[in-house]
Amino acid sequence: MSIQLQSISGAPLSHTTHIRAHEFVADGSIQEGGADSGPSWHDPYDAALGACKALTVLWCARKKGLPVQDLQTVVERDASTERAGTYRMVTRLQVSGELTDAHFGELQAVAHKCPVHKLMTSVNTEIETLVERTA
């Protein structure tokens, strides 16, 4: 699986981002020197956590036949100590539907241990970077 980004000619920072058949623009905010035409540097990182928790809860509900009606998820970031070595996020999920306490407990459990939560907190990410000149 690969993701491709292409700089947009004439724009200060923005890029078209291709993920399979999907596309979105990544850009810096005005304060960062961009035009705020899309999510910025940290945004997709935080969004990955929210999306994984939300999709994992619905995936679990569907697999177990639990009647989740609606799910709202909010991710709040606190990057104030990032440079000192700690980046914090609070994720709040609000779920509605006719759920027993046992079923709600199951959804709580999977929300806490979704794959991206584990990736961000207990898996080592190794990155290789290659920079090349083209004509």
Add this chain to the structure above:
Amino acid sequence: MSIQLQSISGAPLSHTTHIRAHEFVADGSIQEGGADSGPSWHDPYDAALGACKALTVLWCARKKGLPVQDLQTVVERDASTERAGTYRMVTRLQVSGELTDAHFGELQAVAHKCPVHKLMTSVNTEIETLVERTA
């Protein structure tokens, strides 16, 4: 800064994702039980790395007046050992423009130490998760 996700009624997994004034759909792939109507669980994580490297290179070029003409960035993931504790990504940036060796070296350096690279490899991410029932 907060990110909001709202489940889409009637769809198996998909959510509308709001980041400031920007919006995209997050969804599982067909294999994951979704409808592949948008990026999936890990995609925004990988995209965050590519976007940060790409935007950081253009930001640096602009700040220093370096004539970068075009920038293409590809992120390849290897999740084969994720469950064993290691997630790997290779990022390849291809830059064009009339750049001296010294200028190219500066761009290489910032591509290697962009903020999200550091976040993923040397910053601790701490996550709090709250799950609530609503009517």
